Amino acid sequence: MVKDGMSAIDISAIVYELNQQLIGGWLNNVYQLNSNIFLFKIRTTKTFELLIEPGKRIHLTKYLREKPIKPPTFCMALRKYLRNTRISEIRQYDLDRIVIISFETKQQKYYIVAEFFREGNLILLDSDWKIIVAQKYMKMRDRNIIPKEKYNFPPSRGKNINEITIDELWKNVSISRKDIVRTLISLINVDPTIIEDACLQLNIDKNTPAKEIRKEQLENILNKIKELIEEILRGNITPIMVFNESGQKPQSIEPIKLKKYEKHPYKIFNSFNEAADEFFTKIEAETLVKEKIKPEDEAINKLQRRLKIQEENLKKLLVTQEESKRKGDLIYTHLREIEEIISTVLDARRKGYTWEDITKKIEEGKKYGFSSAQMIKKLDPKNGTITLILDGEEVTLDFRKTAVQNASEYYERAKKAANKIKGLKTAIERTKKELNDLLERKTIRLEKKEEIVLTKRREKKWYEKFRWFISSDGLLVIGGRDAKQNEEIIKKYLGKNDLLIHADIEGAPHVVIKVNERNITEITIKEAAQFAVSYSRAWKMGLGATDAYWVTADQVSLSPPSGQYLKHGAAIIRGKRNYLKNIPLQLAIGLIKEKEYYIPIAGPLSAIKSQTDNFVVIIPGRIPGGKLSKMIKSCLLKKLPEDERRIAEKTVLVDDIQRLIPSGTGEILEENTS
Secondary structure, eight states: OOOOSOOHHHHHHHHHHHHHHHTTOEEEEEEEOSSSOEEEEEESSSEEEEEEETTTEEEEOOBOOOOOSSOOHHHHHHHHHHTTOEEEEEEESTTSSEEEEEEEOSSOEEEEEEEOSTTOEEEEEOTTSBEEEESSOEEOSSOEEOTTSBOOOOOOSSBOTTTOOHHHHHHHHTTOSSBHHHHHHHHBOSOHHHHHHHHHHTTOOTTSBGGGSOHHHHHHHHHHHHHHHHHHHTTOOOOEEEEOTTSSSEEEEESSOOGGGTTSOEEEOSOHHHHHHHHHHHHHHHHHHHHHHHHHHHHHHHHHHHHHHHHHHHHHHHHHHHHHHHHHHHHHHTHHHHHHHHHHHHHHHHTTOOHHHHHHHHHHHHHTTOHHHHHEEEEETTTTEEEEEETTEEEEEETTSOHHHHHHHHHHHHHHHHHHHHHHHHHHHHHHHHHHHHHHHHHHHHHHTOOOOOOBOOOOOGGGGSEEEEOTTSOEEEEOSSHHHHHHIIIIIOOTTOEEEEESSSSOOOEEEOOOSSOOOHHHHHHHHHHHHHTSHHHHHTOSEEEEEEEEGGGEESOOOTTOOOOTTOOEEOSOOEEEEEEEOOEEEEEEEETTEEEEEEEOHHHHHTTOSOEEEEEEEEEEHHHHHHHHHHHHHHTSOHHHHHHHHHHOOHHHHHTTSGGGEEEEEEEEOO
């Protein structure tokens, strides 16, 4: 049986490792990938992505996943309270499948409670442990998950292992009617996996009746359980992925080597987070395959239902056509008798006979053996019809019309049915073709054993945290994304031979041309200037062009004159500024390939052209960034061959393209994807 979620000891191991890597880190953002998978982007000395799937798993992930452009309401609430907070603590509650993450600002403290039992839940609490927002609201017998109510932990299954005495445990074990493992599961709040493995390591059959266990054995079991738990809590683990006995399919991950898996092949990992990421990501990919095929299966089922209805309708129409023609023929065969019957009924009515009188006369005629009366089965004055038996078949006629008119109506009915049959047969053939095409595509997909493989995130270069491009002359140009990065660029990355370029407008990045063995040329300066103005406030203002200037590194300082205040992210420029006038606001966004990854890049058109012929040019506009980034990705993928397009679809995320768009809006000026 394949593990489908984390056990309590799995969570213990994960929490230990998360504490080594994430404490003190800052939460940059939260993403909700679907109804139940959340990504917390955390920045320490490097960037981590913490994946939480309530009810199943929590671990760091190195895999790329497309992030929704528009986050759901719950995710928006998490962002509102938690973005730019600092992680101060990560702990597991009472060795249970519950993780509490503490977030702090200078003014406030928040908690995320992630529950991994049953269907799971993710709950945001304030500093008083009151519920701000939850993924799922519910009222239960022992607690409620509703806004503004204090969060209560679920009742534990049993006692804390460090609090229960051997005598107390023995008292309950000795009278139990269950086996030893199930008995201990009900008495102590310990992961069943650990209880079972402690018994196996002590050569005690897990199915042994509890009352047959000696007190000495029980004490050994208790000590072994404590020993195993203590090792995991101290981080003394051997993270493994266990395979089935054939070694082909992953079956489980464990933080320690369990005795029950000693005959199974396994793979050792450097960390339990890495093992969990590999194991659960594969399960996630398999789920994505099912989700991908699901709409196709639904379409097949819909066509099959439609075909069934069409074929049933065809049968009915064929019967109507054949029956209507036959009845029309019968009327002509018995034309004289029918005219006589209709005439007799109408004459009687004109003479003042009631319908009741006429019906009685018909019944009397039947008794006397009159052939015309024998033909009449039913008279329905309300609907103006008479039903006759013609050669053993019932034929209903309108007695207000002649026999010929009734025959014509039946023939017309047969004709209409024939026309419908013709159209329906065409529709059936069309449905069959659609269905066969879908079934054929599904068969090919199954034969190919199509598999969705999530791709690991690329290890980014140091400068990729900034805005950046490589100039036409091969020089690196970097720019700040915000005030903090503007300051960082001046402090750490402005070398003595570098140039600083800045748009001549408030609200613009510091852009630095990094000098290597090459000289800075005029074209690189112009490209850096266009880069600077395009990522300035001028883009949001919708300007077509604006000015920029450049200075040398020795003209730049972060120390204001005495008595003056320097705004965060700003710099003091001394001496002459070298101006470049009317620089157009325009950027090219293109794709370059690096090993197995396609990387979206942005910069001046001349610089991007020197690296790729697959690009689009954007200018200031009103198309929202989410929509525009999807349009750009579609344009860029169009040019790639099919096999390369599949790689790019997995490695180029819409979110990455959106980060390249200044101020989050714009429009496409031109494409070079032919």
